[in-house]
Amino acid sequence: MEATDRLFYGLVGLASLAAIAACTWIGGGAGAAFGLFAVLVLAGSLTCIWERSVVRSAFCLIGTFGGTAGLFLMLGSDFLAMSQILIYVGGILALILFGVMLTPPDLTERKLPRVMAGLVAVGAGVAFVAAKVAATVHWVEAATLAEPQHETEQIGVAFLAYDQYMIAFELAAVVLTVALVAAVYVARRRKIDLEEEGAEG
Amino acid sequence: MGLGAYIAVSAALFALGIVAILVRRNILYVLMGIEMILNAANINFVAFNRFNGGGLEGRMFAIFVIILAAAEAAVALAIVLNVFHLFNSVKPAEADLLRE
Numbered sequence: 023m024e025a026t027d028r029l030f031y032g033l034v035g036l037a038s039l040a041a042i043a044a045c046t047w048i049g050g051g052a053g054a055a056f057g058l059f060a061v062l063v064l065a066g067s068l069t070c071i072w073e074r075s076v077v078r079s080a081f082c083l084i085g086t087f088g089g090t091a092g093l094f095l096m097l098g099s100d101f102l103a104m105s106q107i108l109i110y111v112g113g114i115l116a117l118i119l120f121g122v123m124l125t126p127p128d129l130t131e132r133k134l135p136r137v138m139a140g141l142v143a144v145g146a147g148v149a150f151v152a153a154k155v156a157a158t159v160h161w162v163e164a165a166t167l168a169e170p171q172h173e174t175e176q177i178g179v180a181f182l183a184y185d186q187y188m189i190a191f192e193l194a195a196v197v198l199t200v201a202l203v204a205a206v207y208v209a210r211r212r213k214i215d216l217e218e219e220g221a222e223g
Numbered sequence: 224m225g226l227g228a229y230i231a232v233s234a235a236l237f238a239l240g241i242v243a244i245l246v247r248r249n250i251l252y253v254l255m256g257i258e259m260i261l262n263a264a265n266i267n268f269v270a271f272n273r274f275n276g277g278g279l280e281g282r283m284f285a286i287f288v289i290i291l292a293a294a295e296a297a298v299a300l301a302i303v304l305n306v307f308h309l310f311n312s313v314k315p316a317e318a319d320l321l322r323e
Contacts, residue, residue: 201294
């Protein structure tokens with residue numbers, strides 16, 4: 023572990039603690055939970071960008087996806103939180119790790135100046151836009167939030183009711199089938215490749 | 224926490240996804256950046272849905288985004304494997320067959 027890495031992780035840890043403390047101070051218990059999940063999301067993606075090894079980056083993404091699931095829970099959407107964990111952590115992350123294992127590691131690819139420049143430039147851009155938005159836009163929020171109830175049942179009914187999302191639901195199934203079959207077709211080793219390798223070996 | 228806090232988190236996550244795509248020269252990081260960006264969009268959908276009456280529309284949109292992200296990841300991984308097989312490299316800049 024290099025000195026810059028140590029410095030980076032120290033800074034990320036301190037900033038995370040400060041953010042959680044600030045959220046707790048503002049919002050009490052709910053604020054603490056929000057701060058924890060938000061810190062998971064942001065620190066996960068930050069360390070994903072920073073990490074030298076692709077495997078570690080992929081595992082850092084667990085924080086991002088799990089934190090997003092937590093934010094969905096905070097927003098009263100438990101079905102979405104569960105499907106987020108199932109599909110992202112269980113499916114997409116496993117796919118990415120699969121890809122990582124099938125390609126060679128390249129530990130020299132991360133250039134520190136480029137990472138710093140990217141973070142500073144995009145951070146400045148986001149800060150600028152956020153300041154503009156905070157100054158000019160006033161979100162219209164519902165005065166009282168309705169208690170979320172039986173979300174899974176509602177979603178199931180909406181998926182199967184012919185006047186709501188049935189067409190989209192069936193189309194999504196078709197898209198998934200076609201995409202997965204196509205992925206298998208594209209990723210397969212062609213017979214001619216295998217014969218060439220056999221001739222070489 | 225109000226709507227603004229969720230929007231802020233999602234904006235930061237979106238920006239980090241852009242950074243991951245721009246800064247790391249590796250197709251797998253491009254994939255991870257795209258997943259971050261989709262997650263940011265999902266947080267926005269669900270947050271707006273929650274703070275704007277709490278119907279089903281925003282959450283439905285988020286579900287379809289997740290479905291399409293799964294399909295996208297599978298196809299993109301197949302393409303990554305093929306690109307690596309063809310060019311012996313995972314750097315997007317080296318996939319330049321059409322230039323020759």
